[in-house]
Amino acid sequence: MASPQTPPGFPSDVRYLTTPVASPLLPALDRLTYTTPCPPHLLPNPPPRVAIRVITDPRHPAKGQRGLFNAGTEDLERGTWIRDYVGWVHTEAEADPKSEYDLSLERRAVTPLGGEGADEASGESRFEVVGCDATTMGGEARFVNDYRGVPGFERPNAVFELRSWDIPGMVGRKGVRMAVWAGPHGVAKGAEICVSYGKGYWRPKEAQGQSRLAEGAKEEPRAKVGRGRRVAKAKQG
Numbered sequence: 734m735a736s737p738q739t740p741p742g743f744p745s746d747v748r749y750l751t752t753p754v755a756s757p758l759l760p761a762l763d764r765l766t767y768t769t770p771c772p773p774h775l776l777p778n779p780p781p782r783v784a785i786r787v788i789t790d791p792r793h794p795a796k797g798q799r800g801l802f803n804a805g806t807e808d809l810e811r812g813t814w815i816r817d818y819v820g821w822v823h824t825e826a827e828a829d830p831k832s833e834y835d836l837s838l839e840r841r842a843v844t845p846l847g848g849e850g851a852d853e854a855s856g857e858s859r860f861e862v863v864g865c866d867a868t869t870m871g872g873e874a875r876f877v878n879d880y881r882g883v884p885g886f887e888r889p890n891a892v893f894e895l896r897s898w899d900i901p902g903m904v905g906r907k908g909v910r911m912a913v914w915a916g917p918h919g920v921a922k923g924a925e926i927c928v929s930y931g932k933g934y935w936r937p938k939e940a941q942g943q944s945r946l947a948e949g950a951k952e953e954p955r956a957k958v959g960r961g962r963r964v965a966k967a968k969q970g
């Protein structure tokens with residue numbers, strides 16, 4: 734299969750992906766769920782035109798960096814799928830706490846051997862995270878900035894939400910992606926596409942845990958399931 738065409742403005746030192754890449758340490762079921770390619774006809778809608786641009790506005794807090802913009806000829810309606818957040822899908826042990834591109838796909842309770850999900854010594858539940866880091870490889874969604882401080886923004890115009898589809902030929906198995914969607918008021922033609930990373934992202938680095946972008950996903954605990962259908966709860970917030 735021909736490799737996907739790298740979009741204009743994509744940095745040459747980052748590998749362009751359209752499908753996530755699994756760490757060799759990722760359990761087989763997570764690999765299936767989070768890295769199986771999604772057939773184009775099962776995307777929620779045709780990919781809208783976006784552009785990666787270097788930010789030149791001196792008032793923008795990410796000036797000199799890149800951002801993602803609605804480059805189509807129309808506004809994007811509320812709930813329009815924009816792009817999947819693709820990258821390197823990894824286990825919690827492999828997470829880079831300094832990464833600025835790591836997002837949590839799933840946070841699940843771990844049941845200790847012979848236990849009920851609680852650590853016997855502390856009595857607390859333990860969780861593990863499946864992360865997706867777009868530092869060295871990723872797609873257009875890695876350029877989505879946080880709305881805070883961006884001129885003209887009082888709130889995000891886009892959201893991170895999970896989506897899933899039935900994997901063809903595998904009864905009961907779903908592929909899952911974190912995706913960027915147009916928010917409740919849509920994304921105006923020409924506008925930068927900005928989400929909320931969540932307040933946790935902006936805490937001092939030393940106070941942060943793994944998967945910094947994960948906080949954004951947790952703050953908006955909703956999921957897209959099937960072809961654009963909105964459900965009340967994320968698969969695992």
Ligand SMILES: C[S@@+](CC[C@H](N)C(=O)[O-])C[C@H]1O[C@@H](n2cnc3c(N)ncnc32)[C@H](O)[C@@H]1O
Pocket residue numbers: 794795798799800833834875876877878879880881882883
């Ligand atoms: C996921 S990356 C977003 C894309 C990034 N601007 C780029 O050019 O690759 C996250 C980083 O972008 C920058 N950023 C995003 N939103 C920002 C904001 N509202 N204010 C300041 N920096 C921001 C920060 O450096 C942050 O760590």
